[in-house]
Amino acid sequence: MTNSDLLQRSLAAVWHPCTQMKQHAEGDSALPMIPIASGKGVWLHDFDGRRYLDGISSWWVNLFGHCNPRINAALHAQLEQLEHVLLAGCTHQPVVELSERLSALTGGALGHCFYASDGASATEIALKMSFHSWRNRGQGGKQEFLCLRGSYHGETVGALAVTDVALFKDAYAPLIRPASTVPTPDARLAQEGESALDVARRAAAALERHLDEHHSRIAALIVEPLIQCASGMAMYDPEYLRLARALCDRYQVHLICDEIAVGCGRSGTFFAHEQAGIRPDFLCLSKGISGGYLPLSMVLTTDTVYAAFYDDRVSRGFLHSHSYTGNALACRAALATLDIFAEDRVIDTNRALSAHLGNCLKPLADHPHVRHLRQCGMIAAFDVRSDDTQFSERFYRQALAREILLRPIGNTIYFMPPYVISQEECDFLVARAIAALDAALHS
Numbered sequence: 001m002t003n004s005d006l007l008q009r010s011l012a013a014v015w016h017p018c019t020q021m022k023q024h025a026e027g028d029s030a031l032p033m034i035p036i037a038s039g040k041g042v043w044l045h046d047f048d049g050r051r052y053l054d055g056i057s058s059w060w061v062n063l064f065g066h067c068n069p070r071i072n073a074a075l076h077a078q079l080e081q082l083e084h085v086l087l088a089g090c091t092h093q094p095v096v097e098l099s100e101r102l103s104a105l106t107g108g109a110l111g112h113c114f115y116a117s118d119g120a121s122a123t124e125i126a127l128k129m130s131f132h133s134w135r136n137r138g139q140g141g142k143q144e145f146l147c148l149r150g151s152y153h154g155e156t157v158g159a160l161a162v163t164d165v166a167l168f169k170d171a172y173a174p175l176i177r178p179a180s181t182v183p184t185p186d187a188r189l190a191q192e193g194e195s196a197l198d199v200a201r202r203a204a205a206a207l208e209r210h211l212d213e214h215h216s217r218i219a220a221l222i223v224e225p226l227i228q229c230a231s232g233m234a235m236y237d238p239e240y241l242r243l244a245r246a247l248c249d250r251y252q253v254h255l256i257c258d259e260i261a262v263g264c265g266r267s268g269t270f271f272a273h274e275q276a277g278i279r280p281d282f283l284c285l286s287k288g289i290s291g292g293y294l295p296l297s298m299v300l301t302t303d304t305v306y307a308a309f310y311d312d313r314v315s316r317g318f319l320h321s322h323s324y325t326g327n328a329l330a331c332r333a334a335l336a337t338l339d340i341f342a343e344d345r346v347i348d349t350n351r352a353l354s355a356h357l358g359n360c361l362k363p364l365a366d367h368p369h370v371r372h373l374r375q376c377g378m379i380a381a382f383d384v385r386s387d388d389t390q391f392s393e394r395f396y397r398q399a400l401a402r403e404i405l406l407r408p409i410g411n412t413i414y415f416m417p418p419y420v421i422s423q424e425e426c427d428f429l430v431a432r433a434i435a436a437l438d439a440a441l442h443s
Helices: 003-013 069-079 093-105 119-136 166-175 196-217 239-251 272-276 303-309 328-343 346-366 391-401 423-442
Strands: 036-040 043-046 051-054 112-116 144-148 180-182 218-223 254-258 282-285 297-301 370-376 379-384 412-415
Touching: 051 423, 069 328, 093 112, 093 297, 093 328, 112 119, 112 303, 119 218, 119 254, 119 282, 119 297, 119 303, 144 196, 180 196, 196 218, 196 239, 218 239, 239 254, 239 272, 328 346, 346 370, 346 379, 346 423, 391 423, 412 423
Parallel strands: 144 180, 144 218, 218 254, 254 282
Antiparallel strands: 036 043, 043 051, 112 297, 282 297, 370 379, 379 412
């Protein structure tokens, strides 16, 4: 097999996600598509022997490197026991153990775990659970949802209701029951003399005004704690979460924390909301929870929400399902991922790695085309001053030419590498990214 062989077959048969396929059509101007033959650690390898450092953890999922031997071993062992069984009327050891361990990570505050396969499905589950629980409690008028401006929570029709990114949402507007948006606490919106804390408090004040007027109709507020990822890695002060939690309590509105991207240690704590000292009513997890191995997502919730569905009548139950709910192999991959967190003290060791990444990026603070250099744990980003509408494509090409895989969000370049990246590999990633940036700006 060669790169060219696989590429031709892929373009003919595979409809790739989040992609304008014509951009990859044959010709000198085609956007590169990388045929991947294998992966090891932070590196991906194509069929012609070229390598690429996976600086975005393959869409933010791969925490401990490709072909991790410990996760591999756990999956091999599970294959000899049970690959899958329906979770309606049956149960199995991996799903029970995983549910217990996730609950323990919340201090038992979120003791009930409902499973799905992807992040958008987890969003829909949380929205449906919130609405249905209010209805079961005799408050059926609470049917609306709030999200932050610029929010992204998935691309299914239900999840698009609380996604505020026009590129994904506008074409499907006739299918969507839209939510209301409230101002984002994005620290980049600071006015002269304002701090990130000031922006957070200003956004929370707007949230309070909205809830004061509309709370009787609102079921839940959904947020990505600390970082709105798909809207350009918009980072904000934890004070917003503290104030939002208090406001949701005051006005009887659920708080949904979508930690699909920012959970599992990305923000510097295992759950991002921990940095605000709060607990949500619903917690959505996916992506890194299975180490990047298998599709898996879950929604954790409270005793109070669970009790609203506990009844003799089937119609009051939460009747949501899919065939692979709680897949045993995916749950085993997640358990192996949690084992690595515990055995390697990953949250502690990531502090040094995060600091090194920040130090590598410091030279960009004085770059004439860079603004808003920022970092939260193992996520770092900066915005690029450029009027070139093709900048992101140019940078992507230049990065691949320098053996690094990075996908800008518009004019935002971000880093979200696997936690197993070495300091030397981190140096390589950032140095090559800076070179790619300069080449893209002057090509």
